[in-house]
Amino acid sequence: MFRLSNNLVGILNFITFLLSIPILWAGIWLRNKGASECEKFLDTPVIVLGVFLLVVSLAGLIGACCGVSWLLWVYLVVMFLLIVVLFCFTILTFVVTNKGAGKVLSDKGYKEYRLGDYSNWLQKRVTSGKNWSKIKSCLIDAKICTDFQQRYLNDSLTVLYTRHLSALQAGCCKPPDSCGFNYQNPTTWDKTTNVTSDPDCNAWDNQSNVLCFNCNSCKAGLLDNLKSDWKKVAIINIIFLVFLIIVYSIGCCAFRNNRSENAYFSGWKHT
Known part of the structure; x- marks a missing residue:
């Protein structure tokens, strides 16, 4: 003993x-x-x-x-x-x-994610230029939006709105609903002349390595994932x-x- x-x-x-x-x-x-x-x-x-x-x-x-x-x-x-x-x-x-949670949207299967809803400490570490550049590169390498596009390619806009998208898919792979863009396919949207104060609308691009990876909604989607994982x-x-x-x-x-x-x-x- x-x-x-x-x-x-x-x-x-x-x-x-x-x-x-x-x-x-x-x-x-x-x-x-x-x-x-x-x-x-x-x-x-x-x-x-x-x-x-x-x-x-x-x-x-x-x-x-x-x-x-x-x-x-x-x-x-x-x-x-x-x-x-x-x-x-x-x-x-x-x-x-x-602190922080996605906002439920009426008649939508996914939520809306806003950067300001999450912890300031997490925001600073994710949104800094150097850190976000690496994170964005990893998200692109992970083919999150490539898989999103292939999975929902044949969906109409109405059907896409009913999908239960992940935080990253909703925030990074499609423009915010408020932009009012014309839908072509899940990752291709035609910009309209609608005036909007949302900077994410200007940040959107149909190129597969751009999309909404520079959007605040994408950063918010990542923070929501981090919150759940942490x-x-x-x-x-x-x-x-x-x-x-x-x-x-x-x-x-x-x-x-x-x-x-x-x-x-x-x-x-x-x-």
């Missing part, structure tokens, strides 16, 4: 060590074989995560199973900082996703946070075991 906590920490960190290997390999693969800039954009975070898990798990494994107290102490410090960071991030996630992440974070606190507590017991054993053997040698 005296070494139970050490064994548990050792087992958990051995599992983490095994998990870090495919994560690290995936990051290296993305850097060398990534098909697009969007995939390659993920390589550095994935590699950093893999190396972090590898180093931390080795520290916990050696510290707990080999009685190396200073390694276990480093492991516990890192775990404590990770718990604090994860707790703060979870709080931030709930705060920034508390709420799911927040729930996962809470579960992971509880798990980390349990592991940290077991690690503290293992650290006390190491110190007690070291003190015992130190006293035995002196006698």
Whole structure:
């Protein structure tokens, strides 16, 4: 029973060590074989995560199973900082996703998304020129609007209005309804001379790499997606946070075991 906590920490960190290997390999693969800039954009975070898990798990494994107290102490410090960071991030996630929702339209199967309805913090990070340029490139690479166009190609305008479009499809792949453009197909619309104050109407273009990717409605659609995804992440974070606190507590017991054993053997040698 005296070494139970050490064994548990050792087992958990051995599992983490095994998990870090495919994560690290995936990051290296993305850097060398990534098909697009969007995939390659993920390589550095994935590699950093893999190396972090590898180093931390080795520290916990050696510290707990080999009685190396200073390694276990480093492991516990890192775990404590990770718990604090994860707790703060979870709080931030709930705060920034508390605001904003799509507006239900009469007789339409989709919603309207307005940029100003969402968190200012999220808006600033998504709408900055440098960030949006990368995001837009990824949306185009993902062929969101290409799939939208192919799926609803034979729809009349009346039928298209009844479709349950995603936030990105409604915001990025078609002009706002207020523009009053003449419909040709889901991604081809003829501009009219109607006067409108909506800047998205001027931003629309029928080119497949333009469409409404420069529109505020597209940015709002992305924010709506982020809001939904971040709420799911927040729930996962809470579960992971509880798990980390349990592991940290077991690690503290293992650290006390190491110190007690070291003190015992130190006293035995002196006698």
